[in-house]
Amino acid sequence: MPDTAPPPIQLRELEDRLRSSPGLRQKAAIKAAYEFVGESVKLPDRFGSGAVRLGDDCAALQTADGWLLFAMEGLIEGFVNDAPWFAGYSAVMVNVSDIY
DSSP states (O other): OOOOOOOOOOHHHHHHHHHHSHHHHHHHHHHHHHTTTOSEEEOOGGGOSSEEEOOSSEEEEEETTEEEEEEOOOOOHHHHHHOHHHHHHHHHHHHHHHHO
8 A cells, every 4th residue: 555644844844834833923922912011011019010921812910809810712713704703702702711
């Protein structure tokens, strides 16, 4: 039986494929948005004192009344355009998972 496995991908080719993928390219835009902030954020006094380290997709901030949960998800524009209901559903499910 002949070998039907695809030829091995060279490391440079894999790197090029990853760098050109839409998901990874959008991560660069996110990084650019956070560069001016640094690694932590000083919160207003009502959230307590000190700085909060930035997380990935969710933060739990203690307030005088309890906890404020903040979560967000970035979605690929084509996904939102092609399947808006499922994109919204997916965003909610990912945020619930991130908070959990």
